[in-house]
Amino acid sequence: MSGTSTQYMNVPSEYWGGIDDAVAAAGLDAPVLALDLGALEHNIADLRRRSAGVPIRVASKSVRIRSVIEDVLSRDGYAGVLAYDVAEARWLATAAGVSDVLLGYPSMRAGAVAELLADETALARVTLLIDDVAQLDLVDAVAAPDTRGSVRVALDLDASLRALGGRLHLGVRRSPMHDVDQATRMARTIGDRPGFDLVGVMSYEAQVAGVGNGVPGRTLMNTMVRGMQALSMAELRHRRGRAIAAIREHADLEFVNAGGTGSLEATAKDSSVTDIAVGSGLLGGHLFDTYRHFQPAPALAFGLDVVRRPSPRYITCAGGGWIASGPPGEDRLPKPVWPEGLSYLPKESAGEVQTPLHVPESIHVRIGSRVWFRHTKSGEVCERAERVALIARNGSGDAEVVDVVPTYRGEGKCFL
Numbered sequence: 001m002s003g004t005s006t007q008y009m010n011v012p013s014e015y016w017g018g019i020d021d022a023v024a025a026a027g028l029d030a031p032v033l034a035l036d037l038g039a040l041e042h043n044i045a046d047l048r049r050r051s052a053g054v055p056i057r058v059a060s061k062s063v064r065i066r067s068v069i070e071d072v073l074s075r076d077g078y079a080g081v082l083a084y085d086v087a088e089a090r091w092l093a094t095a096a097g098v099s100d101v102l103l104g105y106p107s108m109r110a111g112a113v114a115e116l117l118a119d120e121t122a123l124a125r126v127t128l129l130i131d132d133v134a135q136l137d138l139v140d141a142v143a144a145p146d147t148r149g150s151v152r153v154a155l156d157l158d159a160s161l162r163a164l165g166g167r168l169h170l171g172v173r174r175s176p177m178h179d180v181d182q183a184t185r186m187a188r189t190i191g192d193r194p195g196f197d198l199v200g201v202m203s204y205e206a207q208v209a210g211v212g213n214g215v216p217g218r219t220l221m222n223t224m225v226r227g228m229q230a231l232s233m234a235e236l237r238h239r240r241g242r243a244i245a246a247i248r249e250h251a252d253l254e255f256v257n258a259g260g261t262g263s264l265e266a267t268a269k270d271s272s273v274t275d276i277a278v279g280s281g282l283l284g285g286h287l288f289d290t291y292r293h294f295q296p297a298p299a300l301a302f303g304l305d306v307v308r309r310p311s312p313r314y315i316t317c318a319g320g321g322w323i324a325s326g327p328p329g330e331d332r333l334p335k336p337v338w339p340e341g342l343s344y345l346p347k348e349s350a351g352e353v354q355t356p357l358h359v360p361e362s363i364h365v366r367i368g369s370r371v372w373f374r375h376t377k378s379g380e381v382c383e384r385a386e387r388v389a390l391i392a393r394n395g396s397g398d399a400e401v402v403d404v405v406p407t408y409r410g411e412g413k414c415f416l
Helices: 004-012 012-025 037-050 066-073 086-094 110-117 120-125 134-144 180-191 219-248 263-268 286-290
Strands: 032-036 057-059 078-083 102-105 124-132 150-158 162-163 168-170 196-203 255-258 275-280 300-311 314-319 335-338 354-358 372-374 387-393 399-406
Touching: 004 012, 004 037, 012 032, 012 300, 012 335, 012 372, 012 399, 032 196, 037 263, 037 387, 057 066, 066 078, 066 399, 078 086, 078 275, 086 102, 086 110, 086 120, 086 124, 110 120, 110 134, 120 124, 120 150, 124 134, 124 196, 134 180, 150 180, 162 219, 180 196, 180 219, 196 219, 219 255, 219 263, 263 275, 263 399, 300 354
Parallel strands: 032 387, 057 078, 057 275, 078 102, 102 124, 124 150, 150 196, 196 255, 255 275
Antiparallel strands: 032 300, 162 168, 300 314, 300 372, 314 354, 335 372, 387 399
């Protein structure tokens, strides 16, 4: 976060204090989301730098603000969306006019699939993800091939690292298609099946993109993680390259999507990859504070009202239990960042309707004050709020709310 345009981000009183003042001046009630546009610009540029010319596909589940998705897609180096639900994919392809929407997960939602098949515009722009013949069968059960247009599909190639005869599995449990032969058989099956066009491949290396390798105080573990990630990427580049070459013998692929915010540099070195997915890195959740090779600016945060003072050293905020997905742990909790020095109570932590916090003796927080938190990822906060205040710095360097835009929830959308 260097450079004159972002220096204010390094000074908590200027950054968080400025956001707090701007939201208060705008009279916005809590819970309130605030998106600092300077920090967002920093992240957009830094992600593009890290991708080394490989186009970036916006992972919508980690943003969930349509206007921000549209804005990012208008920038050089960004193209297409990685959606998380069939209905969302259709909505983005039509309401937002996104011409290339890849569904990042298979779906068995017959009703949503039926609506997609009936929408000519969406059908031409949305690509379904598959890793099993049963997912093709669902589409045919909804509408036979001779009653609909051809459906665009992509294969989900497993990117996990497997060793010791499969007894060691590093990565997420996604697709059953791991080796070249499995991918080739599925590509051949789709090629022989009417009503489907195989146009792409997705392959997400979660063990690289989603695992911190610079956790403070864990030097040995960090060294081991970086070693695992280097080994995994070397194995994956070889296997994925062979798989893509084999699949291309059966299909004219338009894209090969891979990677994530944490793996941009490593994934960009894979010559078989044509675009890389990025979501949380745009808004800068604190999950990425544990990465050694990059650190996004904390663009998005949420503010909660202090509504109680149980005792002089404790306050209680309304709401706050906006927990990120993944293994339960402290790293999935929102992080209180302003005022500085606040901390959770171990026996209560972040609650659904109230969150008590310990207040250092040197800090004065009164009822009516606002406490600001950073989210762990990004999608979880936008599912909890209807609006986002956009913050910009004026000519004097003061923060001000320049617009308020809806989240997915604010537009009445709830997909998953």
